[in-house]
Amino acid sequence: MTSQTSQIALITGGSRGLGRNTAESLARRGVDVVITYNARADEAQKVVAAIEAMGGKATALQLDTGSVETFAQFAGELRQRLQEIWGRDQFDFLVNNAGTSHHNSIEKTTEAELDALYNVHFKGVFFLTQTLLPLIRDGGRIVNISSGLTRIIVPESGPYGAMKGAVEVLTKYLAKELAPRRIAVNVVAPGAIATDFSGGVVRDNPDLNKRIADMTALGRTGQPDDIGPMIASLLSEDNRWVNAQRIEVSGGMAI
DSSP states (O other): OOOTTOOEEEETTTTSHHHHHHHHHHHHTTOEEEEEESSOHHHHHHHHHHHHHTTOOEEEEEOOTTOGGGHHHHHHHHHHHHHHHHSOSOEEEEEEOOOOOOOOOTTTOOHHHHHHHHIIIIIHHHHHHHHHGGGEEEEEEEEEEOOGGGTSOOTTOHHHHHHHHHHHHHHHHHHHHTGGGTOEEEEEEEOOBOSSGGGGHHHHOHHHHHHHHHTBTTSSOBOHHHHHHHHHHHTSGGGTTOOSOEEEESSSBTO
């Protein structure tokens, strides 16, 4: 049986890409994991199986982070799962990772597109965090995922970058408001990463891949293994004094 002192992380969008890499990186450090998935239950179960193969405990719950009306029910399901698997009412780390891509100019973006971005990337992060605050232990940590696109201006990325910018400001306010509970809150901003995000455009387009590599100090595009372990390290006790910070993990893009 897992010790009561085991740490538990909840990672939204943990069935693929950076979320999956983060979940597995935390598991390698001995942190147990709850992941959420939107539609791909089969992929989520692969992550759970991989973590269990490492000797850790993991579980997956369905969640659409753009549907605020479902959050109360999700919190109840999470509390039940925490009790069933760990005998606990709270978890330690929240990683707000789930997201969708968007490529369109400000001029051409529709109201429906902007609403969809807002629902997932800001409103969802805001209210899911609010809903789960009673389940996060005092002294825990929150990591929000932003993007290098809040600093590096790329055509047709304005609406997406603006939502991530809002998350970066929210992070600082959360760090201040949650300080009495000793909950540290930081935001990680990955650069261009070769995953299936945006239809795998960075991973699968050789010309774009080369352009990104050429504008990156370390001379290549990012890989999931550049991000997940960094987030895991940020959640470790070694980084307990890091709070209210935006940390870009881009290999030095556009410097």
